[in-house]
Amino acid sequence: MPPFLVGKARVSLVFASFTMTKQQANWSPYDNNGGSCVAIAGADYCVIAADTRMSTGYNILTRDYSKICKLYIYQHQHNKQMSCPAMAQLLSNTLYYKRFFPYYSFNVLGGLDNEGKGCVFTYDAVGSYEKVGYSSQGSGSTLIMPFLDNQLKSPSPLLLPAQDAVTPLVEAEAIDLVKTVFASASERDIYTGDKLELVIVNAAGIRREYMELRKD
Amino acid sequence: MNFMASKQPENSLLGLESDSQRTLYVTCLISIELGSSLDVRYPYVTGTSVVALKYKDGILMAADMGGSYGSTLRYKSVERMKPIGKHSLLGASGEISDFQEILRYLDELILYDNMWDDGNSLGPKEVHNYLTRVMYNRRNKFNPLWNSLVLGGVKNGQKYLGTVSMIGVNFEDNHVATGFGNHLARPVLRQEWHENLSFEDGVRLLEKCMRVLLYRDRSAVNKLQIAKITEDGVTISQPYSLKTYWEFSAFENPAQGAIGSW
Numbered sequence: 001m002p003p004f005l006v007g008k009a010r011v012s013l014v015f016a017s018f019t020m021t022k023q024q025a026n027w028s029p030y031d032n033n034g035g036s037c038v039a040i041a042g043a044d045y046c047v048i049a050a051d052t053r054m055s056t057g058y059n060i061l062t063r064d065y066s067k068i069c070k071l072y073i074y075q076h077q078h079n080k081q082m083s084c085p086a087m088a089q090l091l092s093n094t095l096y097y098k099r100f101f102p103y104y105s106f107n108v109l110g111g112l113d114n115e116g117k118g119c120v121f122t123y124d125a126v127g128s129y130e131k132v133g134y135s136s137q138g139s140g141s142t143l144i145m146p147f148l149d150n151q152l153k154s155p156s157p158l159l160l161p162a163q164d165a166v167t168p169l170v171e172a173e174a175i176d177l178v179k180t181v182f183a184s185a186s187e188r189d190i191y192t193g194d195k196l197e198l199v200i201v202n203a204a205g206i207r208r209e210y211m212e213l214r215k216d
Numbered sequence: 217m218n219f220m221a222s223k224q225p226e227n228s229l230l231g232l233e234s235d236s237q238r239t240l241y242v243t244c245l246i247s248i249e250l251g252s253s254l255d256v257r258y259p260y261v262t263g264t265s266v267v268a269l270k271y272k273d274g275i276l277m278a279a280d281m282g283g284s285y286g287s288t289l290r291y292k293s294v295e296r297m298k299p300i301g302k303h304s305l306l307g308a309s310g311e312i313s314d315f316q317e318i319l320r321y322l323d324e325l326i327l328y329d330n331m332w333d334d335g336n337s338l339g340p341k342e343v344h345n346y347l348t349r350v351m352y353n354r355r356n357k358f359n360p361l362w363n364s365l366v367l368g369g370v371k372n373g374q375k376y377l378g379t380v381s382m383i384g385v386n387f388e389d390n391h392v393a394t395g396f397g398n399h400l401a402r403p404v405l406r407q408e409w410h411e412n413l414s415f416e417d418g419v420r421l422l423e424k425c426m427r428v429l430l431y432r433d434r435s436a437v438n439k440l441q442i443a444k445i446t447e448d449g450v451t452i453s454q455p456y457s458l459k460t461y462w463e464f465s466a467f468e469n470p471a472q473g474a475i476g477s478w
Contacts, residue, residue, distance in 0.1 A: 027256045027360070028383075029355050029356070029358065029360075029383055030383070031381075031383055031385055033385065054385075054387055056385070059398050059399065059402075061385070061387060061389075061398070062387045062388075062389040063389075064389065065387050101356070
């Protein structure tokens, strides 16, 4: 057998029907666990809400999974509460850090800015973000967002000078709107349902409310 | 200079002619060299479902003792549930060798915890968190431990039951199951589970789930163990079999009354 040389020489080793396809299990590092979330910014409050269903494929894994969380670490390191715009940048950086193997999660950030006005930031999976008056993400967002647009009509981000995006609604009205919106989304989105968890942030502090949703 | 297109490929490595073939070969070589960075394998010896629920005094968990090698039932005495430390019980489905590896990791974890000798001990919540981190980090390197884990326990009167999948999806609930158990056992549990089940009721409910799995999951075997964990510790039963009934008249002559071939 002639010696084998890489490069311009032709090699004459014989490999009878040798296929170099490595057998791979079709494994994905990602799973879609479904769910929807919404946030609405008001003049002196912010409402953040998400359903508590976790699914995979056509199964429900659990009906009681909280998708809303609060961050304490900044407070421990900087000895002050983290402002909303600061956390917004942190989340964006965290997501972009994994730009080439993304966190497959669609986020909405809500809270109060330094003046006590509500602020909502909305994200894509790799960290692109925007300050808005309201937003929804997740499997039900296609159903929820148009309805929020209709009720809360946001000013265009292209306008100059920038117009205030916070809604003129009162806190109770915004909460009612969120509940309505989730009840509707649960009707048509299979991944949304079970229970709604609302977190309301205002000058008095943070409070949680729960509402039952359709379980089917 | 001869610009004529040559019939022979310019670059020919081991008879591989296209660029993509050569790239694939070299990638495979590199992957084998580096060990496992691009290396999602597939399972060889697997265990099927684990089912668990919270009851009055703690957690009840059930798993059969089969280790399948594809469609062959190769091992019939595999213990798929093990106690972890003083307060936890781990059940696993999926690749048995990966489960054994996880037991080694947990052994080390518990050992180091004991060596502190400070009167504190890792509870089920902590062990579950540790397992979640291990599973998620392996998934990030595209080299998962091919298991679905169920972690239950009681510490200081608090009952805990959680699960982690091979990609790191984790949650806790009043009842959990892996694999086929999600499809066949969870619905039964959603209908019949309630707070403060007695031990007998809990066992009866678990046996109901395992019986459905035995009838309908082809990798299930009729030799199972039920484990109980309470504040007092872990007890894993001796292996036993469920009574089954195969004389349903509808199955006696299934084609009777059929029109056509079904």
